[in-house]
Amino acid sequence: MAYVAPEGEFNRDTQYIETRITADGRDGYPVEPGRYRLVVARACPWANRAIIVRRLLGLEDVLSIGYCGPTHDERSWTFDLDPGGVDPVLKIPRLQDAYFTRFPDYPKGITVPAIVDVPTGAVVTNDFAQMTLDFSLEWAEYHRPGAPQLYPEPLRAEIDDVAKRIYTEVNNGVYRCGFAGSQSAYDAAYDRLFTALDWLSERLAAQRFLVGDTITEADVRLFTTLVRFDPVYHGHFKCNRQKLAEMPVLWAYARDLFQTPGFGDTVDFGQIKQHYYLVHTDINPTHVVPKGPDLSNWHTPHGRESLGGRPFGEGTPPGPVVD
Incomplete structure (x- = not known):
């Protein structure tokens, strides 16, 4: 299957159900x-958003979750992690x-x-951007x-503005680099991506989170790209001006979130690397999955507490991960 x-x-x-x-x-x-039933894959950054928000809001008991494997073919994501390759629900x-079915x-x-x-077996929606907002609003x-x-509510306009730039320039920006089919398209995408990352670094230098003093939807949306940056996007997608670990502000910010319950405990670096390096055969025809980078440094101190902020505001962290 061609991606470039x-x-x-x-x-x-961007037309979804x-x-x-x-x-x-x-x-x-x-x-x-x-x-x-929420169907996701740990490998996918768009799905990772939904996994995080479901966990942060504590919707595990009311919205079941099904995990696809890290790879898919031209037809579909598959449930190859489940016994017999069939979703149990x-x-x-x-x-x-x-x-x-629908x-x-x-x-x-x-x-x-x-x-x-579940009763009809029909898909309802795959609109990932609206989905997580509805988890916050409609499932309250x-x-x-x-x-x-x-x-x-008081911060929604600002969250929307920040999230829009994150989506166009960063979330989708790494793909614009990786799937560029010409040098000029790649060069333009590369410049746009790192201009946005520099803007985010400047914004986050003096404040712990993107909007206000607590974690919001905007932080969730940025995190899922940052956590994939060094394992995948830096090499596989040629986003290689710097590694995330060489961008001090964003690296500390990403580690802060990673070490927050609900974020790092949703990440599977092995599945992330398998997905990109095995599925994008026109970029990586050998199917060789890199062993590196060393990811143990995600657990090192980040020092972002000095900026203040209250990750969960008046709330509390989620409990242990549900089996």
Whole structure:
């Protein structure tokens, strides 16, 4: 399967299934404990957002989760981590089965994260950006005691502005570098990415978190790219002006989040590397997965406490990871 853009510049298809699961059920899918299954892959940065937010808000008991393996073929993500390669709740081997149950002629890629309606086996949504906001807003009745405010109303406009630039320039920016099909497209993408990373470094030099003095949705969205930067994007996607570990402010910021319950405990570096180096065969035709880098330094002191801030605001950290 080819990922590099033959025309030069990589442009992501941003049309997703816009159906929403809401408290009032206006799209036909009301919030109901136990009704839905969140399907993710630890390898995927977009899915990693949903894993983090579900855990921070304490939705484990009301929204089950299914994990795809780190690789997929041209057709679909698969449940090859489960016994027999079948999801134990949905009883399907491929996520595409849930997509086709609702849309028999679904023409786009089968993406994670996706939420599936368990009674019908049909996909509800794969709109990853709206999904995590709805976890904060529409699922509020089922948040754990002490759940943080990841999308507080007074800060939403600023969170939206920061998150938009993070998405276009950083989250998608690394892909724009990695999938560029010409030197000029790559050069332009590289410059845009590191301009944004320099802006983030400047913003975070004097404040612990991106917006306000607590963790918000904006931090979740940046973290999932930063945590993949040195293992994958620096080499595989040629984002190599510096490693994350050579950008002092962002490196300390990323370690601060990684060491916060709900962030680092959702990360699997092995699956991350397997996904990118095995799936992108036009970039890495040998399928060789690098052994490095040494990732033990994620646990070293970060010193960001000196900037103040209250990671969970008036709330509390999530408890131990649910089995």
